[in-house]
Structure formats: C-alpha cells, structure tokens
Amino acid sequence: MSDGHGPSPEPPSGWASEQPPPYGAPQASPWTAPAGGQQPPSGQQPYAPGPQPPQPPQSYGQMPYGAPGYGYTPHPQPLRPGIIPLRPLRLGDIFDGTIKLVRSNPKAVLGMSAIAALLAAIPLAVGQAFLFGDVGSALSDPTLAENGDPAVFGSVLAQYGGTLVSYAISFVVVTLLTGVLTRILGRAVFGGKMTAGEAWQASKGRMPALFGVVGLMALVMLAPVAVIAAVFAVLISSGLAGSPDAVGGLVVLFLVLMIFYIAYVLFFRARFAFAPAAVVLEGRGPIDALRRSWTLVTGDFWRVLGILLLTALVVGMVATVLQVPFVFGGTIVGVIGGGSAWTVVLGAILVAVGGTLGAMITYPFEAGVAGLLYADRRMRAEAFDLVLQTAAIEQQRQGWVHASADELWRPSDSTGP
Template structure:
C-alpha cells in the first residue's frame, strides 16, 4: 500500500457514516452498548471530540517525538546557520559604510544606500527562509500524523522525504494564509498612522474611518484564515496542489466554521499559557542591572544592561524560548490536521477507509 492510499477524496461516500454501521460503534438504543470504535493509532476512528483532538496531538508528540521534532530542529538549525552567515557577510561588506555613517551628523545616501540594500536583502532572505522552514515543519507534522493515526512506525528519513516533496505546495498555501493575516496587521498600522494624524490635525475623521475599517477587516481575515486552515493538511495527506488544497479546505470547513475556529483558538490559548508558565518566572528572577551613573555614556549603560542579562539566565531563557516556539510550531499544525481528519470522518466516511488501511 502506498503512503497516500486511503487519504484522497472519497467520491460517493458523503454522509457514509450516517447510513452504514459496519463496526457498530454508533449508539443503538435497542440493544447492548456498542463496542468502542477501533483505535489503531493515536485517535479512535470515529467522529472526534475536543478531548480526543487535543489528546491525539499530545499523543503524537509523545510517541513520535523523533520523526516529529527531529526534522523541525534540523530545519530551524539550518535556517539559523544561514542567517548568521548572511548577517556576517552583510556586515563585512558594509562595515566601512556603517562606520562612516556613524561618524556623520546627518544621513547620507552615499553610505546609507549600501547598508539598506545589504540588510534589506538579509531581511528578504530571512523571510523566504522562514517561509520554507515553516512550510516544511507543517508538512512533517501532517506526514507524521499520517502514520500516527494508523498506528504505524515511521522514521526521521521517511518523514523528511515525504515532507520535502510536499513543501512547495504547502509554501504556496502558507503564502496565501500569510497574506490573509497581513490584512488586520496592515489595518492596525493604518490605525496607528491615523491616530498620529489626529493628534497633529485635531481631526477625528481619519481615525474614525480606519476604526470602521478595522471592524470589517479583522472578522474578514479570521473568516478567511479558518476557511483555508485545512489546506496544508490536504496538500500533504492528499498530495493535492495548492489550488486543489484550498478548495478542499473550503469544502470541509463549510458547516463547521465555528467549531474549527473554537478548537483552533483553544489550541492557541494552550500554547500561550504554556509559554507564560515558563517565561513569567524568568521575568521575576531576572538579575537587576547596576544603577546607572548620570555621567555614564549611553553605550556604557547599554553594555551593562546586556551583561546583566547574560550568563546562565540568558542561556536558560534562550533555550526555554526555543523550546516553547518548537512545541507551538508542531502542536498547532497537529491540531489543525486532526480537525481535518475529523471533518473527513464526519462527511466522507474516512473512518472505514482508515480502519481497512490499518
């Protein structure tokens, strides 16, 4: 059986579970209680509740830690090495311009232009690298979940091979989702700009219009984001192209938008709480910088503050931040992919196909 067997669209099976009951796990008021649904992997092969979706994500992280976190760690490590090397090259090529610009009282395009070009290119490289890495990590989550649902073992190499082949499709979908998220960000930036304009002109019209724009854009962005949320999972589990994956997501989310939104929001809240549980104790135990002397230069004060944040405290804080970011990067796509599987179980009878495959 191929890796993709049983995961493509199931034509003619819409509402299958509502008319057939081959395993007897749906309620039967006239007989003995039905047996539990089969559970070859991390979730039962039946419509999933919130506890089963979240529990399935945690179980996948626990049982498949190596093929799940290994590729993510490797991808982020490669991105970090590339960005550090690119930063070193950018600084080395513009060092003389940086020194010359720092010695001038006013900005000069003669020295500022090369700096902007070099570090603008660095930012573009970082954005493309982040897109590729995040898309690859999302693909590894779906590829690992493919085996976790069926209860089959998998390896680091197998997950990487399958995820890499689907990364371009996931990246195309991620670009669209990033554009959707940029709508409220851009509207908020416009709101701040209009607020400054109001302070300067004493006019309430600009900020009032932008506030109305925010009220429209934020719900629209949330609606679109949830509507396309299943596209990365469809791109991997169904080997669908970007446009096909987007259409599949819209079809599956239809009729379950609020449920998808609520469970995704709950997963985000869990990640936020876990991050705060780690970061708040560090905030309270942060070492105090030495009192600043009024006669001390600003650069010396800044250096003292950096030194006070270095050492073991900085190492623990950095490792903790990386760990929480890694968990978030894996946990949220797993929850979304499980929601995708749940919708297919409910609307396409995927449970029977998965039970046969397992």
C-alpha cells in the first residue's frame, strides 16, 4: 500500500534483495589478489596480508562505529605489510622488527651470519690454541715457567694477536653483512622474502663501495690511536718516564686519553651507522654514503646512539651466555691435557664454536637494528613512510610484492634529497 510518497524505488543492481540498500552485498575488496587464479610474475612474491583488527558489530539503522558525531573515534591501525608498521618506529617496533626479520628469513640471515661469525672466530681460536699448548706444557713441567721460557710469553702474545685480528675481521664482516642483510630487510618491510643467493646477487655490485666505507671508517677510528702512540713514543724516548712520578703521570694521561677516545669512537660509530644501508639501498659511493648517514643522524643523535648502545648491551649479554660454556670447556680441555695435540685442537674447536654461536646472534641483530633505525630516520626526516605506504597499498591491491620495491629506497623515488 502506498503511504502517499509514491512507489518504493527498486534497489540498484548488486544489492541484496533481503536487506535495505546501505547494507547489501559488500563491494569487492581492493586488497585481494587478481582474479582467475593468476600467479605473480617470475621473480615476484605473493603478498600474504596479516590478520586485520576485528570491527565492532553494527545493526541496521546504527551509525557506523567511529563515524563523526558517534563519540569515541579509535585511532586507525597503521599499515603493516611486513616486519614493521609503516610509520615512525618506537624502540619496541625496532627490536620486534629485527626478530621478525630473522624469523621470516632464517636460512638467509642466520646462514650468512654463521659464515661471518666463523671467519671472525678462527683467529681467536688459533691464538687460544697456542696459549693452551704452552700453558699446558708449563703446568706439566713447572721449570719452564720458572726459567722464563720465551714460548710461554709468545703464546700470550699470540692470544692477544689473535684477538686483535678477530676484532679486525669482525669489523669488516659486520659492515659487509649489514649491507647484505639490509637488502633482505628492504624487501621484508613490504612482506617479501629473499634467499641468501638472491640477496648476494642484488648486493654484490655494491661490495666495492662497502669495502670503501670500511676503509674510510677504519681510518677515522684509528687516526687518534696513531696520534696517541706517537705522543707516548716521544715522551718515553725523551726520558720523561725515568722517575716513578713521571710513570704515574703517563698512566693518568693514558687513562684520560682512552676516555676521550671511547667517546670519539661512539660519536663516529653513531654518525656513520647508516652508511652501509645508504650504499646498498640508495646506491651511493663511500664518501657520499658517510655524508648521507651523517645527515640522517643529525637531529636525533642521542636517540640513535642510545639505541645502538642498548642493542650492543643486549646482544652482548646473550652472546656471553652462549659462549661461556664452550669457552670454559675448551679452556679446561686445552689446559689439563698437558699440551698434547688433540686436547689443544679440541679446546680451540670448542672456543671457535662458542664464538660462532655468540656472533651468529649478535651480527644479524645489530645489522637489523641499524637497518630499521635507518628506515625510521627516513620516515621521521623525509616523510618516507608515505612513500612506503603508497607502494604497500598498490602491492596489496595486486596481490604480490614486486621486486621493483627495492628501488623505492633510492632518494630519487622519495622525498629525500
């Protein structure tokens, strides 16, 4: 029966006949993959969106929850297609994203980290082997130590020499590993994955520039050491260390200079933390990458330094827990064997295993934190999160992660300078 307003209009095509027009059949979602069972092109990976937050129920005639005038309006959930939300990151986001990076690519991340850790552990194990052999011999024959056998002192020098070589190798491989893992991280931000071979193929062209960054950073870090050594050589050769008071003064001077040197190292370590990422993801040269890192850190230096120090403390504690049983066992086996070949070799192997396990956790976590800090600084300083969000929405609409997403990190494709 008509109510005086004329016949009711027919609902438009596509609406369900059982429900009034505003609540008919849902529209097609723009986040679904292409219809017809299409597969992503070769070299591209399907996108698998994570669970979406539940929506509150609505009844017919009720204003949508969160609409203007309804009352409380919840904050929209940030877009998170991969390991981090595409917005400026908090400390928890950085640590959580680093863990997700390892879990989403365990073979690539942990495999390359294990190789790098083994390279750094071998010199340390060799130095320990010399020490085990000579100390074991001295314990079995105390007259060697009493007579001042030079082999015992040589083993001590070998141990410290192996430690220094291990630190040098660690510095190099961590920088290179950071560059390669940053390539994996750049894809993981969008929810994509890369194998170790794919990451190496994508990064090997940047290895000369990464070695250039390593060389320049080594020069910056070691320049004060050369100056301090020259100053003390002049003071000692001039005869100023001839009296006990002069020796005490030199010791105090050395301690003061070491404090300043540690501050110097921390300052430049934070300033150049993003240079490997700038080399790999932005395609910059060594000097340009150092300059780029310096620019990105400017304005947020203390936060960057604090997160890097906290990361080093956390991974150092974890690495120590993993290393101590092997180092302790290797020392006991190597020493009580009386310097025999098999106990020395077994002790050195245990030390190498402990060092490898500890560094295998330390390296990827430090590299992941540095890479995500780099992404965070670009989001904060250059509004780069808008670029990432636009690209992620397009990839979600098409249903796969494009390999061309790696190019988005170049400043020419963003708002960066």
